[in-house]
Amino acid sequence: MISLAVFDMAGTTIDDGGAVYHALQDAVCETGATVAPADLQTWMGTEKRAAITALMTLGGRDPRPAGVVDAAFDRFREILAERYAATPPAPIPGVPEAIAALRASGIRVALTTGFSRDVASGILAELNWSVDSRGAARADESGAMAGVILDALVCGDEVAAGRPAPYMIHRAMERTGTLAVSKVLVAGDTAVDVQAGANSGAAHSIGVLTGELQRTDFPAEHTTAVLDSVAQIPAYLAAAELDAAAAYASAASATSLL
Template sequence: MITLAVFDMAGTTIDDGGAVYDALRIAVEETGVRVCPAELQTWMGTEKRAAITALIELGGGDPLQPADKVDAAFDSFRATLDKLYTEQPPTPIAGVPEAIAALCASGVQVALTTGFSRDVAEGILEQLGWSIGEAAAPDAPTPATVVDALVCGDEVVAGRPAPYMIHRAMELTGTLAVSELIVAGDTAVDVQAGANAGAAITIGVLSGKLDRQAFEGQPYTALLDSVAEIPAYLATRG
């Protein structure tokens, strides 16, 4: 029996128009290195300082020279992302709010995990009118989507593909058994983290930048078009 669903944010539950990809590429290229699209894709879904460090190294740069290079690039990433989100605000992926509501109604808790820092993640959720662990105010103009927990990449020892964000979500929601866990995400590291966490079900979703071929060889249970399909998928499993 599944009692906790752990979902990624950008590309999985939230459509940001690819802004994270663009902001990360711009921030790294400002350090003077070129970002290979395939390497950028590989590091999507990971904690952003770790991604910046790796991409600088892959581009032939030294992330430690000067000493504040990664911090400066991270600040640039956040500023560029904020600009892109102002120009084109993120929106929920179609059917996802309804899927989250259906899961909650069936007794499944829902947690979000992300490579963003908490201030960025909470800012996105606030833009969407989504709440963490509390219902929307009675006078809210539209019903908010409510999730039970949020875990960010800078709050654990290591981000994806390490399982720690998922295990932290289990801790926050009081989930004891990985056999009660479903994990979903739109990148390779999302499904790797789910497998590393020991999740009963790990779902790759095609709502982000990756197609079916890009998931080949990854440790997923199933590939779905969207998180919107998960309630029906679970219903077919009994």
């Protein structure tokens, strides 16, 4: 039985129109580096300073001089803010309902992201999504219920290394009181999302097709399943539980015949 679902943000639960992709590309190109599309996709989903450092190196620009990466990171944030102001991010259709369904069934939901805490918190605030480790939906001042409620948020600047390292997932377990990684499901729209899930030991490491990747782009050795969207995860888990129950019944029946 899954007790914690860990989802990526941009491209997985939130539609940002590719703003992160373009902001990262533009910020690195401004340093004089050349950014190959394949390299950009490889580093999507990782902690952004690490991504900038790698992309500068790959693109022929030395990232070692003091302040160069920090300046590029600041430009990334500026460009991203401009793009979000022009086209605000929005929940991917069906995802708020899926998160609510998971939490109603007793499964805690955490978001992980390569963003820094200030950027991630700002995005969630714009969406009226909030983190409440007590697990209770809250009403705002008008009495209306708050938007999406999450159990935890873990950001790339809060761990020793970002994806594909498993540390954000393990930190989400810590913050939600989840003891067994065998009860964790991870989902994301990039290869490093599913690699991090596999590296964490999660029971399910799922790729979703709401980002830039196609079904065959997810590494088979790290991917439990590929779904169209996080919106399908409640149904996926229900089917998995039915399959497990059927397998258990079959094994019990076979044992009784011995």
